[in-house]
Amino acid sequence: MIVLVTGGSGCGKSTWAEKLVASMPEEKRVYIATMQVYDDESVRRVARHRAQRADKGFTTIECEKDLASADIPEGSTVLLEDLVNLMANEMFDGGDVERIVPALRELSRRCAHLVMVTNDVFSDGVVYAESTQEYLLKLAEINRQAAELADCVVEVVYSIPVAVKGEVPCV
Amino acid sequence: MKLYIGGVYQGQEELARTENPGGEFYPDFHEIIRRVVLIEDREPREFARQFCQEHPNAIVISNEVGAGVVPMEASDRAFREAVGRALCSIAQEAERVTRCVCGIGVRIK
Numbered sequence: 169m170i171v172l173v174t175g176g177s178g179c180g181k182s183t184w185a186e187k188l189v190a191s192m193p194e195e196k197r198v199y200i201a202t203m204q205v206y207d208d209e210s211v212r213r214v215a216r217h218r219a220q221r222a223d224k225g226f227t228t229i230e231c232e233k234d235l236a237s238a239d240i241p242e243g244s245t246v247l248l249e250d251l252v253n254l255m256a257n258e259m260f261d262g263g264d265v266e267r268i269v270p271a272l273r274e275l276s277r278r279c280a281h282l283v284m285v286t287n288d289v290f291s292d293g294v295v296y297a298e299s300t301q302e303y304l305l306k307l308a309e310i311n312r313q314a315a316e317l318a319d320c321v322v323e324v325v326y327s328i329p330v331a332v333k334g335e336v337p338c339v
Numbered sequence: 340m341k342l343y344i345g346g347v348y349q350g351q352e353e354l355a356r357t358e359n360p361g362g363e364f365y366p367d368f369h370e371i372i373r374r375v376v377l378i379e380d381r382e383p384r385e386f387a388r389q390f391c392q393e394h395p396n397a398i399v400i401s402n403e404v405g406a407g408v409v410p411m412e413a414s415d416r417a418f419r420e421a422v423g424r425a426l427c428s429i430a431q432e433a434e435r436v437t438r439c440v441c442g443i444g445v446r447i448k
Contacts, residue, residue, distance in 0.1 A: 176405025177416075178423020209413070291346060292407025300408060325403075326344065327427035328436055328447050 170276050171283045171337060172314045175324035176291075182217060182249060184324045185285050187339040189247045190224050192281045196244040199226040200235070202253040204261070217249070233263040235271035243280045250285040251314060255307050265306050269313045276317050284318070286311050340391060340432050343400045345439035352400045354437065354444050359398050368401035369422045376421040377414060383421040387428035399429055403438075 171188060175181035189197065199221060205211055218228075226247070231238040235254060240246060248254075251268075258265045276282050290304060315321045320334030329336045341359065345351040352366050365371065375386050390397070405419050430436050436448035 176403060176407075176419075176423065177409070178405055178420040178427070180423070180427045209416075288406040289408050290406065291403075294407065296408060304408070325438060325447055326342070326423065326430040326436070328430055330438075330447050 169281050169320075169337065170279075170318045171281075172311070172318040172321045172333075173283060173285045173324060174288050174311070174321065174332070176288050179324050180327040181285055181287075181324040183220065184322075184327070184329055184339065185247060185249070185283050186221050186224060188337060189226075189245060189281070189283055191337075191339050192245045194225055196241050196280075197224070197226050198240055198244045198246045199228045200231050200238060200240075200246060200248045201228055202232055202248070202250060202257065204232050204253070204257060233257040233261065234267065236267060236274060240275065240278055242278050244278070245281040246275065246279045246283070248275070248282065248284045250287060251310055252287040252289065252307065255310060256303070259303055259306065265310075268310055272310075272314055272317060284314050286314065288323070340395055340429070340434060341398050342426070342429055342433040342436045343398065343439060343444075344403050344426065344436070346406075347402055349439045350442035351402075351437075351439035351444075354439050354442070355398050355400050358437075358444070362398040363394065363396055364398045364400065365394070366400045368399045368426075369404055372401075372422050372425050373418050376425075377418060383425040384428050387425040387432075391429060391432040399433070401426060 173181050173185045203210060205214055229238050257263055258268060321332040322336055323330045323332050343351040343355040375381050376383050404422050410416050437444040437446050
């Protein structure tokens with residue numbers, strides 16, 4: 169099963185995505201971590217996420233960009249967290265945005281199950297500087313492609329999963 | 340406990356008042372969270388748990404504030420995150436959660 173999980177900041181989407189993966193087969197459970205750690209806030213965030221998934225049997229693979237280079241065993245159950253960071257790293261840290269979608273396609277083919285987490289950053293009504301607008305446009309495109317790959321798309325609203333495509337999987 | 344949420348000006352307060360005449364309302368709950376967390380420096384989930392215990396019949400009304408670009412200001416980031424954490428706890432406690440879009444309530448729990 170391929171699932172795309174979206175939602176706003178602090179809405180509980182990581183917690184729900186982890187629960188979903190915990191309901192899937194236990195062998196070859198891989199967590200792809202994309203966040204660059206550069207300040208206290210990101211250190212705390214990483215620590216919180218690590219603690220949250222500590223007992224769920226994940227092997228963590230760090231992959232800040234070039235998702236295709238991550239060594240993911242065939243038949244894995246993968247939690248990819250998240251498309252927003254991956255996108256930012258590709259765009260603002262000397263990567264290549266265009267390689268994300270092909271890598272997602274390849275990953276979805278290799279995996280037994282793939283859960284992708286993204287973020288709703290589109291609804292604050294603010295018009296940003298050009299580079300940020302470009303980032304939003306590209307991220308929206310990637311979200312749409314990911315949604316097309318997915319069997320179901322779930323928006324987590326303050327801990328409550330709401331179906332956007334398909335049905336909400338039981339966790 | 341009931342929770343009504345929505346983007347700015349989506350009619351969640353009016354809907355909550357129409358559906359629950361005489362209820363114990365807490366409108367603009369995101370502003371309460373802002374004060375409690377940023378000024379009184381409390382942990383949002385701990386605050387939410389205590390609130391639920393003390394006000395089991397509350398009708399909580401809040402804006403959704405997390406669905407934008409990550410703010411530059413650390414305090415704005417902390418505010419968004421705190422609203423998320425606190426409302427997750429309240430949504431778990433609530434017997435129903437209604438999301439208001441263009442004045443129309445969509446019951447999500």
